[in-house]
Amino acid sequence: MIAKYYFRSLVTNKFLWFWGVFFSFMWAALGAFVMDSSLLTPLNAMPITSAWYALIALISFSSVSVTLAISMAWSTNALIFSFKFTKLSRTRYLLDLLIAWIFVSVFLIFIGIIFTASMFYLSSKVDVFPTYLSFLKTFGIAILVGVFFMLIAVLLVLLVISYSNVKIIQFLSFVPMILVFSLSYLMIYYSPPELLIYLSPWNSGPSLIQAAFINQQPINSFASSHPENLSWSTLLISLVLWELILFAIDIYIFRRIKPQDPEAMRQI
Amino acid sequence: MELELNNTSLAYSNSMKDVLSGINLHVESEKIAIVGSNGSGKTTIIKGIMGIAETTKGEIRIFGRDLKNMRTMTGVSCNLDTIYRLLDLTVKKKVEMYCLISGIDPERVFSHIESYELLEILPKKTRELSTGQDKAFCNIMALEMGYKMAILDEPFESLDVRRRLMTVNDLKNFQGSLIINTHDFGALKSLPNWGLYLIVEGNLYGKFNSSDINRLYLTKGEVPSALTTIRTLYGTFCVTLDKGDTPLSSSTDLVNSIEEVVR
Numbered sequence: 001m002i003a004k005y006y007f008r009s010l011v012t013n014k015f016l017w018f019w020g021v022f023f024s025f026m027w028a029a030l031g032a033f034v035m036d037s038s039l040l041t042p043l044n045a046m047p048i049t050s051a052w053y054a055l056i057a058l059i060s061f062s063s064v065s066v067t068l069a070i071s072m073a074w075s076t077n078a079l080i081f082s083f084k085f086t087k088l089s090r091t092r093y094l095l096d097l098l099i100a101w102i103f104v105s106v107f108l109i110f111i112g113i114i115f116t117a118s119m120f121y122l123s124s125k126v127d128v129f130p131t132y133l134s135f136l137k138t139f140g141i142a143i144l145v146g147v148f149f150m151l152i153a154v155l156l157v158l159l160v161i162s163y164s165n166v167k168i169i170q171f172l173s174f175v176p177m178i179l180v181f182s183l184s185y186l187m188i189y190y191s192p193p194e195l196l197i198y199l200s201p202w203n204s205g206p207s208l209i210q211a212a213f214i215n216q217q218p219i220n221s222f223a224s225s226h227p228e229n230l231s232w233s234t235l236l237i238s239l240v241l242w243e244l245i246l247f248a249i250d251i252y253i254f255r256r257i258k259p260q261d262p263e264a265m266r267q268i
Numbered sequence: 269m270e271l272e273l274n275n276t277s278l279a280y281s282n283s284m285k286d287v288l289s290g291i292n293l294h295v296e297s298e299k300i301a302i303v304g305s306n307g308s309g310k311t312t313i314i315k316g317i318m319g320i321a322e323t324t325k326g327e328i329r330i331f332g333r334d335l336k337n338m339r340t341m342t343g344v345s346c347n348l349d350t351i352y353r354l355l356d357l358t359v360k361k362k363v364e365m366y367c368l369i370s371g372i373d374p375e376r377v378f379s380h381i382e383s384y385e386l387l388e389i390l391p392k393k394t395r396e397l398s399t400g401q402d403k404a405f406c407n408i409m410a411l412e413m414g415y416k417m418a419i420l421d422e423p424f425e426s427l428d429v430r431r432r433l434m435t436v437n438d439l440k441n442f443q444g445s446l447i448i449n450t451h452d453f454g455a456l457k458s459l460p461n462w463g464l465y466l467i468v469e470g471n472l473y474g475k476f477n478s479s480d481i482n483r484l485y486l487t488k489g490e491v492p493s494a495l496t497t498i499r500t501l502y503g504t505f506c507v508t509l510d511k512g513d514t515p516l517s518s519s520t521d522l523v524n525s526i527e528e529v530v531r
Contacts, residue, residue, distance in 0.1 A: 005365040013356070078351050080318075080319050081346075084335070085318070085345060086413075088340070
């Protein structure tokens with residue numbers, strides 16, 4: 001219903017360009033030229049590039065989604081009014097937000113893959129661009145991971161505007177990103193237990209994206225030379241289940257949103 | 269009944285205390301004005317009706333439906349600017365979006381905006397509008413989206429004389445029920461035969477007829493023939509017809525009238 005208006009509103013948000021594009025570019029450059037440049041050989045350039053893209057996608061989604069979701073806090077009065085006095089329902093609103101977000105994600109994923117592969121290609125002189133099929137698979141998986149991050153971002157914002165003090169809302173920006181740096185980065189330095197990868201979208205996400213990028217079986221560690229192979233279907237089912245649960249919780253909490261004083265919001 | 273506030277208490281979510289309590293108001297296919305000074309609770313009533321202030325006691329029913337469980341009812345709107353901040357868009361896109369979710373023709377709204385000679389606001393974001401432009405835009409949205417019942421908070425505030433007259437005309441020609449809040453008695457002289465309520469310290473008094481505005485007086489103390497008795501922190505006052513201490517219409521603000529009587 002309002003997805004195209006939501007998309008227009010999202011793409012004109014300047015934070016999207018900073019966190020989604022510039023931030024991804026910076027991480028890709030850091031990975032290719034500073035952190036892993038000495039490790040890039042013809043044999044392992046592709047796995048390293050794919051692992052970096054998987055993590056860059058998560059960093060990008062985690063920061064952009066919360067920043068965009070926070071704009072909901074400025075719209076609480078409008079949301080309450082719209083759910084009562086227009087045809088817009090809570091489910092329809094959240095679906096439209098997700099549709100708009102998926103279109104934004106397509107752009108972010110495309111830029112992210114091109115940036116990352118280009119940086120690693122320039123650094124290693126090895127062709128690290130995914131094949132057409134891998135490119136499409138990565139798109140599909142990354143969109144699914146992006147939806148998870150938007151749903152968790154919406155949940156965090158809703159929890160604050162419904163049950164807590166809105167003044168802490170800016171701190172939310174760090175929550176999904178801290179979880180990326182703590183949980184997802186485990187896979188660079190360590191081989192986390194399989195159960196954690198299956199249960200935590202912060203781990204199943206990068207595992208799936210990396211596997212799609214190089215068109216191989218998902219693994220539990222980007223560092224180990226003998227990682228455990230994981231099941232595609234179990235990881236996907238786990239991620240989709242998380243999204244369904246979060247969707248239901250978000251819809252429920254939408255009923256409880258409290259109007260915010262515009263003056264108080266301006267002071268944040 | 270189109271609108272019922274039955275012994276309603278209202279509070280803001282960030283406050284533990286009720287801002288208004290025991291409000292009773294019934295509107296049935298009519299136009300009413302609630303007049304009170306700044307801080308008297310006029311806007312809180314509107315926010316309560318729109319669900320933006322919390323109903324802590326009593327109930328609010330709109331077209332027979334309980335506000336607490338109200339979902340997707342169209343034809344009711346108000347001119348509070350915060351309800352038009354669903355997304356950060358230009359006025360043009362905002363009009364299109366709100367018309368889409370309200371099931372009304374955006375062309376109606378665009379021609380209404382054009383009649384106010386405000387076409388220059390269409391490519392701007394609402395946060396870039398002047399206070400007067402924003403007020404005119406919100407008034408238009410409320411009248412178009414609220415085709416069954418429109419609720420307007422201080423509809424004349426910040427408008428220039430020409431747009432103020434156009435707004436008066438819009439209100440006169442409006443087909444649905446109308447509720448307006450104002451602190452300005454002067455504006456009511458152009459709106460004959462409206463229901464008139466006074467709001468003092470969060471309590472509603474009325475209903476009077478706006479056509480009688482020149483006949484209403486405020487009198488200190490209790491008067492047996494009074495139309496209503498107003499009890500405030502400053503003392504007790506009565507609204508009387510044709511004679512009293514000070515004519516209500518002589519003042520631009522209810523507080524000024526009370527102050528005049530106190531002096």
